[in-house]
Amino acid sequence: MPLEGPRPAGMNEPPEPDTGPSSAERRRAGARALGPVVAVVALGGAIGAAARYGASLLWPTPPGAFPWTTLTVNVVGCVVIGVFMVVISEVWAAHRLVRPFFGTGVLGGFTTFSTYAVDIRLLVGAGRPATGMAYLGLTLVAALASVWSAVWVTRRVVAWRQT
Template structure:
């Protein structure tokens, strides 16, 4: 194991987790609702960033592995959250909001993939 790579992933994860907390709290304050807009936003933005970084990496062979690890594994790994998505989906369902839960699940999946593709597409212009 390369200690520098581990530290870069850790720092990226730290910053991503802080950014996610700020994103989710900011949106929850502005849009108080049962629907988890904050987590959805963090996951969509994180998917976009990941698509952008890896889109660049596919075209720019000189991008270092450290940059990819910091942004992809570290920051995006800390910023996005599957566990919160899963918890919120089940919680909505348990609160007798099955339609909202299914809407959240399908919206997260479809828009998450589209966000990743949009990031990849945008990276083509750099």
Template sequence: MEASELGKVLLVGAGGFIGSTLRYVIGGLVQAAVPTSAFPYSTLAVNVTGCFAIGCVSQLVETHGALGPGARSVIIVGILGGYTTFSAFGNETVNLLRDGQRLAAGMNIGAHIAFALCAVWLGRLAAHVIWR
């Protein structure tokens, strides 16, 4: 691996550190707001806000050429990849099913799909409106 490629990998890794830290902090804040709920609100909140953010960034890149390839990788792959929690969503859904909470599992699946798609769309719309 060349030195320049190694530098890119390290920057994406640093972005992952930032995203994971944000996920931990925001997830903890959401969980503290609803401590007695069995429903995984913190994962849902992180995934939806991550989808909103990726929608904004993608719109800016596509319509304004914002960010170079390196910055895009750091933000999208590193920060947002470390921030969003699709694997946690899958695990929590399986745990709900295992525990016989079929309705909660179905609600978790539906909420993630509906809110995530809406958040990406809203993120793109917000970026379009703000940065025309």
């Protein structure tokens, strides 16, 4: 049955043709925009992982020994990320690819949760569960304290230099 009476405004006109990009075109454009980010993260990750591997060659951990090298790498990485995040967020307006390159890539490749987890498993498997649990806790506390301290000190240094 046909509708009787006046129609609301806009009901008599045909729908506007959709002239915007299709969802496939938007996905392709998004992928092109993310391409440089993925590339710099990969490059930074390779650099960070190579540095971590170099540290393990310079200071190898004997089987069953406390993994000081991994602990040191993770703590140093946390200090650097603390300084970096203050500088990049509060001091320096960096290019949009600096944070993914250095923060996610280099420091993500340098620090290592996987080696940390394997080290704990190896210590427990070698009959040293207390050492493994101490390492687990020490790494967590040292990493959090390191990043927090680095942020705090960096903010103080920045404030002091600006006065």
